[in-house]
Amino acid sequence: MNPDFELVSIPRLQERGHLGIKVGLENIRALLGGLGRPDAGFPVVLIAGTNGKGSTGAFLAHMLKAAGFTVGWTTSPHLVDLTERIWVDGEPIGTGALELLLTEAFESEARAGIHATYFELMITAALLAFRMTGVEIALLEVGMGGRWDATNATDPLLTLLTTVGLDHQQYLGDTREAIAGEKLCTAREGRPLVLGPSLDPDWVRPLLPCAPVLCPAPRLGPAEVFWDHSSLDGRRVGLAGAHQLDNLATAFEGVRQLKKLGFPIPEDRLWSGVASVQWPGRLWAVPGLEGVWMDGAHNPEGARVLADHAVACGLRPHLYFGAMGDKDLAGIAAQLKRIDPRSVTFIQGDAPRYAGPGPLGEAWGLEAPTLTLRQAAAHLRARSETPRLVTGSLYLLGDLLRELGIRPFGSVERPG
Numbered sequence: 001m002n003p004d005f006e007l008v009s010i011p012r013l014q015e016r017g018h019l020g021i022k023v024g025l026e027n028i029r030a031l032l033g034g035l036g037r038p039d040a041g042f043p044v045v046l047i048a049g050t051n052g053k054g055s056t057g058a059f060l061a062h063m064l065k066a067a068g069f070t071v072g073w074t075t076s077p078h079l080v081d082l083t084e085r086i087w088v089d090g091e092p093i094g095t096g097a098l099e100l101l102l103t104e105a106f107e108s109e110a111r112a113g114i115h116a117t118y119f120e121l122m123i124t125a126a127l128l129a130f131r132m133t134g135v136e137i138a139l140l141e142v143g144m145g146g147r148w149d150a151t152n153a154t155d156p157l158l159t160l161l162t163t164v165g166l167d168h169q170q171y172l173g174d175t176r177e178a179i180a181g182e183k184l185c186t187a188r189e190g191r192p193l194v195l196g197p198s199l200d201p202d203w204v205r206p207l208l209p210c211a212p213v214l215c216p217a218p219r220l221g222p223a224e225v226f227w228d229h230s231s232l233d234g235r236r237v238g239l240a241g242a243h244q245l246d247n248l249a250t251a252f253e254g255v256r257q258l259k260k261l262g263f264p265i266p267e268d269r270l271w272s273g274v275a276s277v278q279w280p281g282r283l284w285a286v287p288g289l290e291g292v293w294m295d296g297a298h299n300p301e302g303a304r305v306l307a308d309h310a311v312a313c314g315l316r317p318h319l320y321f322g323a324m325g326d327k328d329l330a331g332i333a334a335q336l337k338r339i340d341p342r343s344v345t346f347i348q349g350d351a352p353r354y355a356g357p358g359p360l361g362e363a364w365g366l367e368a369p370t371l372t373l374r375q376a377a378a379h380l381r382a383r384s385e386t387p388r389l390v391t392g393s394l395y396l397l398g399d400l401l402r403e404l405g406i407r408p409f410g411s412v413e414r415p416g
Contacts, residue, residue, distance in 0.1 A: 009102035016118040028150040031124045034108035038131035039154045048142040048183045049162030052247045058279040059251035066273030067265045072130035072138040079398035079408045086126045088133045101125040123150040147185035159187045160194040165301040187212040192257040196250045217253035227313045238277040243305035280408035281397045291387045296394035300331035307338040322347035323392035325355040329363035346370040377403040
């Protein structure tokens with residue numbers, strides 16, 4: 001990008017709040033309508049769920065790219081840079097492109113006389129990027145819930161629902177059934193709805209607001225599971241953890257349904273995509289640091305599968321934990337304690353939402369040292385004979401990577 005290019009729209013976007021749910025799809029429809037409905041130019045797949053959306057999207061995007069398709073993909077949250085939220089053909093878009101696309105979105109907002117949310121503007125920019133680059137299929141990760149999510153203003157030919165767990169109850173409801181009801185609004189009448197292996201079709205069916213074609217994903221296996229990858233029939237799975245096999249199964253069922261819908265997808269190319277997939281922040285070996293792993297286990301279900309994996313692999317790391325204060329800290333801690341870590345260290349970020357040492361200690365039932373982001377970065381740069389695992393929040397991982405000067409989709413940016 002031209003170093004003299006002044007960023008205006010990206011800073012303007014970052015001033016918009018992006019937490020919570022805005023009831024109604026009128027704004028996103030107005031934004032897209034004022035831009036000639038960019039989403040009408042390519043088929044759309046929605047990926048909804050409590051956990052596993054990003055990993056399922058990563059598997060599906062890499063498989064379709066390996067099969068020869070130009071793929072657009074949106075995901076959230078980003079770790080370090082906004083451009084991580086919009087992918088085309090396997091790479092995040094550039095900063096200059098994002099600035100220009102957001103400028104178009106803001107101009108549409110002004111013409112419509114509305115005040116759009118952070119997420120509405122980002123989804124608009126993503127759909128504009130996909131139209132501009134001529135993608136052959138777009139994978140849209142649904143944000144919180146589904147009913148009022150900006151992605152739900154599109155007309156998907158296929159929806160994937162990965163899992164349903166208790167998260168964001170203040171917005172979605174206090175039961176799995178209530179939360180599922182919000183997420184199932186992303187399904188469409190008569191069109192395929194892929195269900196992750198943990199979801200029982202008999203449980204889902206009465207919660208549906210319409211009548212899609214239910215397509216349960218069969219579990220994969222048996223598999224050999226290692227700390228940093230898995231192996232199925234001698235074929236490598238790039239994302240580690242037994243839970244990733246369920247996300248892969250969901251992605252494979254999505255591929256099967258796309259083939260039924262007429263997409264010419266050669267089976268023999270798919271596994272090269274599965275082997276090569278990486279997804280920073282999901283049981284991820286941090287580049288440039290020795291023996292440091294990061295995983296954004298930000299709710300009890302995510303913490304459970306992380307703990308299951310560590311226990312199955314016999315790994316007892318030094319554990320660094322930090323999270324937002326509005327999370328189920330005790331529920332997350334109860335799962336992570338099953339790892340029996342060699343030590344526990346708390347990290348408190350700078351933002352007001354971060355939980356402090358009092359709530360963290362209460363949740364874990366112990367007193368542990370609490371580090372700032374700068375102190376934690378220094379700890380992680382130091383050598384250690386034992387693996388170190390940083391977990392608790394994707395926002396924490398992003399803040400730490402900024403402090404470390406590490407870009408998740410590149411190399412070390414600057415020395416610490």
